[in-house]
Amino acid sequence: MSTDTDVMRGPGARTRPAWLNQWLKGETLLAWLFILPSLIGFITFYAVPAIRGLLISFTNWDMLRPAQNVGLANYQQLLADDQFWHALRVTSYYVLLNIPLQTIVAIGLAVMMDRLTKSLVVRGILVLPWLLPPVVVALIWLWILDPTLGIANQALRAIGVPRQDFLGGVVQAMPSIALINNWQYTGYTALLIFAGLQTIPKDVYEAGAIDGAGETRMFWSITLPLLRPVLVFVLVTTVIGSFQIFDTIAITTKGGPIDATRVINWYIYEVAFARFQMGYATALAVALFVILLIVTILQMRFLQSGQSDLA
Amino acid sequence: MMQPRHRFVLTVFVLMLALGVLAACSPSAPTQAPAPSAPAGQQPAGQQPAAPAKAGATTIRYALWDSNQQPAYQQCVDAFQKKNPNITVKIEQAGWGDYWSSIQTGMVSGTAPDVFTNHLAKYPEFAQKGQLVDIEPLVKRDNVPTNIYVGQLAELWSREGKRYGLPKDWDTVAIVYNADMLKKANIDPATIKDWTWNAQDGGTFGQAIAKLSIDSKGNDGTSPNFDPKNVTQYGFIHQGSGGFAGQTQWSMFAVSNGFKFIDAPWSKKYYYDDPKLAETMAWYYSLVKKGFAPPLADVKSLGGGTLFQSGKGAMTTDGSWTINDYLNNSKFQVGFGLLPKGPNGRKSMFNGLADSIWVGSKNQDAAWQWVKFAASPECADLVGATGVVFPAIKSGVDKSLAFRKSKNVDVSAFTEEGLDNNVTFLFPITDNGAQISNIMDPLMDSIMLGQAEPAAALKDANAKVNALFK
Numbered sequence: 089m090s091t092d093t094d095v096m097r098g099p100g101a102r103t104r105p106a107w108l109n110q111w112l113k114g115e116t117l118l119a120w121l122f123i124l125p126s127l128i129g130f131i132t133f134y135a136v137p138a139i140r141g142l143l144i145s146f147t148n149w150d151m152l153r154p155a156q157n158v159g160l161a162n163y164q165q166l167l168a169d170d171q172f173w174h175a176l177r178v179t180s181y182y183v184l185l186n187i188p189l190q191t192i193v194a195i196g197l198a199v200m201m202d203r204l205t206k207s208l209v210v211r212g213i214l215v216l217p218w219l220l221p222p223v224v225v226a227l228i229w230l231w232i233l234d235p236t237l238g239i240a241n242q243a244l245r246a247i248g249v250p251r252q253d254f255l256g257g258v259v260q261a262m263p264s265i266a267l268i269n270n271w272q273y274t275g276y277t278a279l280l281i282f283a284g285l286q287t288i289p290k291d292v293y294e295a296g297a298i299d300g301a302g303e304t305r306m307f308w309s310i311t312l313p314l315l316r317p318v319l320v321f322v323l324v325t326t327v328i329g330s331f332q333i334f335d336t337i338a339i340t341t342k343g344g345p346i347d348a349t350r351v352i353n354w355y356i357y358e359v360a361f362a363r364f365q366m367g368y369a370t371a372l373a374v375a376l377f378v379i380l381l382i383v384t385i386l387q388m389r390f391l392q393s394g395q396s397d398l399a
Numbered sequence: 400m401m402q403p404r405h406r407f408v409l410t411v412f413v414l415m416l417a418l419g420v421l422a423a424c425s426p427s428a429p430t431q432a433p434a435p436s437a438p439a440g441q442q443p444a445g446q447q448p449a450a451p452a453k454a455g456a457t458t459i460r461y462a463l464w465d466s467n468q469q470p471a472y473q474q475c476v477d478a479f480q481k482k483n484p485n486i487t488v489k490i491e492q493a494g495w496g497d498y499w500s501s502i503q504t505g506m507v508s509g510t511a512p513d514v515f516t517n518h519l520a521k522y523p524e525f526a527q528k529g530q531l532v533d534i535e536p537l538v539k540r541d542n543v544p545t546n547i548y549v550g551q552l553a554e555l556w557s558r559e560g561k562r563y564g565l566p567k568d569w570d571t572v573a574i575v576y577n578a579d580m581l582k583k584a585n586i587d588p589a590t591i592k593d594w595t596w597n598a599q600d601g602g603t604f605g606q607a608i609a610k611l612s613i614d615s616k617g618n619d620g621t622s623p624n625f626d627p628k629n630v631t632q633y634g635f636i637h638q639g640s641g642g643f644a645g646q647t648q649w650s651m652f653a654v655s656n657g658f659k660f661i662d663a664p665w666s667k668k669y670y671y672d673d674p675k676l677a678e679t680m681a682w683y684y685s686l687v688k689k690g691f692a693p694p695l696a697d698v699k700s701l702g703g704g705t706l707f708q709s710g711k712g713a714m715t716t717d718g719s720w721t722i723n724d725y726l727n728n729s730k731f732q733v734g735f736g737l738l739p740k741g742p743n744g745r746k747s748m749f750n751g752l753a754d755s756i757w758v759g760s761k762n763q764d765a766a767w768q769w770v771k772f773a774a775s776p777e778c779a780d781l782v783g784a785t786g787v788v789f790p791a792i793k794s795g796v797d798k799s800l801a802f803r804k805s806k807n808v809d810v811s812a813f814t815e816e817g818l819d820n821n822v823t824f825l826f827p828i829t830d831n832g833a834q835i836s837n838i839m840d841p842l843m844d845s846i847m848l849g850q851a852e853p854a855a856a857l858k859d860a861n862a863k864v865n866a867l868f869k
Binding site for chain 1: 693706834844848850
């Protein structure tokens with residue numbers, strides 16, 4: 089975590105009187121007051137439970153009998169657990185299905201929103217799926233994709249395509265879930281990117297136009313490079329979100345068929361609330377946390393989130 | 400200038416997001432279980448501080464999962480309250496899917512119901528964790544007869560001298576058929592009782608299934624032209640892959656083929672690697688492959704019962720607790736027939752529910768009074784008269800049959816099996832139920848999806864299951 093140690097050095101390096109001055113001016117105090125409500129929420133609902141979770145991961149707590157300290161046994165079990173590795177593979181597969189498609193479509197939508205239409209209605213429609221509760225979305229798609237009754241198969245049959253299993257098939261289940269979530273979240277991602285597009289100065293485009301660049305050329309040479317900081321933010325949050333996919337699976341496949349969609353979060357849920365092995369479940373959660381941390385640091389390193397080409 | 404701060408903010412944000420994973424898993428309840436009464440129910444109920452029975456009204460909460468049974472048990476509650484004016488019983492119902500996690504989390508947070516309907520697959524774990532009151536001393540104290548129950552129902556709920564519930568009902572599995580479809584295929588329902596089954600060609604039962612399967616061109620399954628890709632009517636609708644017990648799916652075929660789950664209740668060794676089971680599963684899956692039964696995906700999404708009721712198939716196998724469901728929701732005449740005779744005769748799983756008392760209940764005395772009543776002939780007769788399930792006591796079963804007869808429905812297939820000890824075999828009752836299910840459920844799915852070869856897969860799974868007991 090060299091990123092934040094840099095920052096930590098920042099305030100420390102300053103001279104104390106200046107720091108005190110700021111306090112006296114009341115700005116820092118005011119800032120903390122503003123942060124306080126969400127800080128309380130963060131500590132109560134995130135930090136404390138997370139630390140408790142970490143502690144539980146060193147025990148064999150089953151919720152009903154007193155917990156015993158088992159040291160690193162849960163983590164040893166985890167390394168040898170086929171289901172854990174399988175869950176990781178399945179989750180990565182989902183992320184790979186989900187993120188590239190969603191990001192590409194979202195960029196396309198955002199550019200269209202920005203360059204082609206100013207209609208609020210059209211822009212509104214794009215984010216509409218995101219306004220629906222995920223459970224409702226999953227239920228709607230569960231019915232649409234039902235192998236026997238679903239409208240998707242009826243439509244396919246009308247054009248002569250044979251019946252598809254969709255969520256009920258080992259091969260098709262994960263792509264189906266990825267598509268459902270794409271449908272739901274692409275509009276929102278597009279909105280974030282669209283906001284990023286607003287930060288690109290118009291004169292850059294004017295300069296490009298004067299130099300004779302077309303719409304495509306400007307996209308590759310102006311829009312994308314200048315959009316990078318926002319894209320990094322979008323990618324980091326959507327990748328983390330994808331790794332934590334749960335609701336769609338809980339509604340549609342419950343980890344099946346067989347274990348084709350048993351993603352890591354669903355596996356954690358099963359261990360915790362079907363098998364009641366809280367110690368092991370929290371160890372799995374800690375592992376997921378560490379994995380996400382590494383993925384995020386790598387992403388931010390590679391994409392140089394800190395620098396903008398505008399500067 | 401803004402850069403480092405920007406990065407810092409992003410990092411913090413990301414950390415918060417990621418931390419959510421951890422937080423989601425960490426319960427808000429205290430790490431220590433609240434159960435002050437460590438060994439299950441050693442305190443005689445009389446000494447409970449539940450004395451307010453004198454002071455005034457006691458309310459106990461009673462949980463069950465089958466909404467169909469709620470009205471029947473409400474009748475019992477009314478009768479009970481009339482006899483015990485100082486006790487009020489409040490029924491709480493939650494679907495099977497949420498039932499067990501809500502009971503367990505309730506035990507952790509101290510809000511579990513005083514009495515709850517328990518299942519053989521679930522109670523060993525609760526007992527092991529000291530969450531169930533041992534009612535054996537109470538049974539002895541109040542001289543509750545345990546020999547009035549059908550078959551071995553009462554024994555299923557006791558282990559090493561402790562007793563964790565009094566039986567209230569039982570169930571068996573039978574063939575459910577669409578009488579109209581049988582008629583069209585010229586199959587006389589009266590012949591069902593003579594049907595045979597074997598794992599090689601399915602016997603006469605298998606022939607009936609083939610004959611009842613019809614494709615879009617009108618060929619039936621016995622014709623060489625039968626097109627398994629365009630089936631309009633399935634001969635047999637299976638109830639899914641059945642997981643670790645296959646109660647309404649494959650257990651009756653496997654056991655009639657000579658398979659047994661375990662040697663006796665509480666064994667520490669399963670026999671899922673028995674070739675007899677592999678054979679049975681191969682036959683079971685062959686129905687799907689031949690187009691005689693729907694793909695697993697269809698059954699998973701709608702449920703075998705719904706597929707049958709919507710006229711997608713001619714026969715299915717299901718448990719006696721679903722009789723009402725079939726009768727009320729089918730637009731055609733439904734009949735119930737005996738399961739076919741396998742190489743080892745006719746076999747049906749025999750299972751029963753019982754009411755258990757939670758150790759954390761503050762009104763264990765009142766709870767015991769209710770458990771006793773719910774398992775009494777009086778309640779059995781009330782429940783039996785509604786026909787919704789077969790009560791654990793013979794007189795209640797008669798009431799149930801009489802009710803069906805008055806409606807011109809013959810459900811004797813279930814009772815004939817249930818009351819014959821040569822037919823019934825017990826639900827496999829052992830420790831580690833949740834983990835066995837965790838191993839077997841996906842495995843049986845993969846067999847029914849044609850993704851695993853039964854013999855090898857079952858052998859492998861059996862090793863994993865038996866390793867749980869080491």
